Amino acid sequence: MADLVYLRYSTDKQTDTRQRHALTALLAAGAPVxxxxxTSSRQLSLDRAGFTTLLHEPAxxxxxxxxxxxxxxxxxxxxxxxxxxxxxxxxxxxxxxxxPSGIGLASDDPGTTWRLVRGAISAWSSNTTSxxxxxxxxxxxxxxxxxxxxxxxxxxxxx
Numbered sequence: 001m002a003d004l005v006y007l008r009y010s011t012d013k014q015t016d017t018r019q020r021h022a023l024t025a026l027l028a029a030g031a032p033v034x035x036x037x038x039t040s041s042r043q044l045s046l047d048r049a050g051f052t053t054l055l056h057e058p059a060x061x062x063x064x065x066x067x068x069x070x071x072x073x074x075x076x077x078x079x080x081x082x083x084x085x086x087x088x089x090x091x092x093x094x095x096x097x098x099x100p101s102g103i104g105l106a107s108d109d110p111g112t113t114w115r116l117v118r119g120a121i122s123a124w125s126s127n128t129t130s131x132x133x134x135x136x137x138x139x140x141x142x143x144x145x146x147x148x149x150x151x152x153x154x155x156x157x158x159x
Contacts, residue, residue, distance in 0.1 A: 001061040003029070006054055008036040008071045019067035022096045026065055032057075041074040045082050060090035068098035 003026050007016040016035070020027060027033070036050035045051050051072070054064065064086075066072050072093075073079050086093055 001063065002058065003031045004054055004058055004062055004064050005031045005033045006035075006051060006064055006066050006072065007033060008039055008048070008050070010038070010040060012038040014038075019071060022067035023065060031065070041070065044078050045072050046078075046085065055085065055089065055091075058089075058091055061092070063092040063094055065094050065096060067096050069095050070098070 005023050005026055007019050007023075009016050009019075016037070023031075034050045034054035036048045039048055039050075046055075058064070073082060
């Protein structure tokens with residue numbers, strides 16, 4: 001049984017340095033590396049060239065290692081499409097850091113399925129809320145009346 005490393009980053013302005021750091025021990029041991037550089041997370045994992053190559057080369061019982069879940073999937077649909085393929089091929093999937101780390105993502109039990117779906121929804125919700133909040137704060141701070149207003153010059157509403 002071998003360990004296989006999968007790396008992906010979204011744009012050509014990003015790097016895989018943080019992922020390589022999380023997988024240092026595996027890389028130092030000479031684990032084969034499969035990459036999908038500058039690939040959008042909107043593209044399902046099963047449709048990415050590097051990941052498809054990775055799926056066709058390992059033997060039953062091999063483990064695919066990723067730094068964090070967002071490097072492989074970002075949607076519940078992607079998780080639910082990927083898991084049966086891993087199970088059918090007898091592969092294991094391990095996340096080294098982040099939300100589902102330590103869970104056998106290719107495990108064929110209902111508890112794992114529930115934790116994955118719940119975790120993916122939670123991560124998506126948290127990320128969406130954070131982005132929305134940053135946009136609202138940015139819009140509020142960029143208003144001219146907010147940046148130039150002098151509170152002492154305004155009449156008091158109390159008379």
